[in-house]
Amino acid sequence: MRRPGRPSGDRRDQRERLLDAALFHYANHGVTAASLRGIAETAGVTPAMVSYYFGGKAALLNAVVEERLLPVVAELRRHLDTLGDDAGALAKGFVSGMHATVERHPWLPSLWVREVLSEDGTLRELLVTHIAEQIPRRLAKSFARAQRHGHLNPELDPRLLMVSLIGLTLFPLAAAPLWHRIFDSEDLDSAALERHTLALLARGLETDHVP
Amino acid sequence: MRRPGRPSGDRRDQRERLLDAALFHYANHGVTAASLRGIAETAGVTPAMVSYYFGGKAALLNAVVEERLLPVVAELRRHLDTLGDDAGALAKGFVSGMHATVERHPWLPSLWVREVLSEDGTLRELLVTHIAEQIPRRLAKSFARAQRHGHLNPELDPRLLMVSLIGLTLFPLAAAPLWHRIFDSEDLDSAALERHTLALLARGLETDHVP
């Protein structure tokens, strides 16, 4: 085996590799099920490095949140700031923005959906604080304004609409790897999903069709 | 502490209590994270009883599936058999049937959503086989038929519609316990959610509004 000791060469990326490996395991197995041994192996180091760099398992999660998750939240918030009040534009902007973000951060949907449902509050605490509290609150406000302006059926509770919208957008994306097991086919591409979601949403948002 | 030995009185319900406790923990912590000690404590027995009655952790999961999950699947299938081809009726029937089922089995949404996303395949294998393969497949068929009959926009992929419908229906229900943390209010009752989901769905399903 390799002997202990400081290796030669530049090793400043060990920390970054640990963060990436942790995020990978969080998204694939859930925060609770992710083991330091697995994370360390993915990063190519020993589990003791986690204590050395971060101080422990909980501190590693904190670091992932600070340095990997919060930038994505900021990215989403910047996108939402460009949306107007029109209901159709809101739906379209939200879905396409979500898709663009997921394109660059493929672990986002499964991480989000999994942790929102998890009983282990650590990561959800953050998600609720930074994502659910800021982004949906802002969107819900826009929806309420759209209702006042008559663009949106006033009977719909904007908060419920918000929760459903998140589920409608993220759940199919997160479940995508299972499609072939559910439907015996893998040819359900993300473009089709986006078209479909947009169509379903845009219709649901229009106010002049009361069933 | 309590001494070992056969207790007095009728104890035929120990097994049932273990099944209920297991389902509770599966739904709340996930199948992998659920520990026998926790389950046994909830049931008011020692973990050794699990081995005694079922043979082990895996066998306990099997028993929960056989005696708690499959009856619910059968219940849902019976409900689906009463649905026709009309898109509006399908949406209404699916959602209201889902709500009625969830009313009696409150653990269903979080269990379903959590396990569909889980990397631990044991329970998902069953869910895909018995729920995802039978119910959505049947519904997707109905949707395709409705498309041929002109009741449903033929541009929408019925499989995608199916996945989104599950997300739209179950995700908000599963996220319900978090609402008050997201929106600072607990007054989002299940009736409002059903109204909202139905309205959004029924509009999305209508075929004459192409955006």
Added chain:
DNA sequence: TGAAATTAATTAAACAGTGATTTAAATCTT
């Protein structure tokens, strides 16, 4: 009918495996 034997149900404790964390040593850089 009633005592003895047997079977069923239950527990505490022991065991083996795995996880996170700490420690001490080893190696490299400055």
Added chain:
DNA sequence: AAGATTTAAATCACTGTTTAATTAATTTCA
């Protein structure tokens, strides 16, 4: 020589499972 980085091994806590002991219920049979 001093400080930083990394490892193997030790440690402690927890998990699923097994074991031996213990008590209640049931059966046997004189």
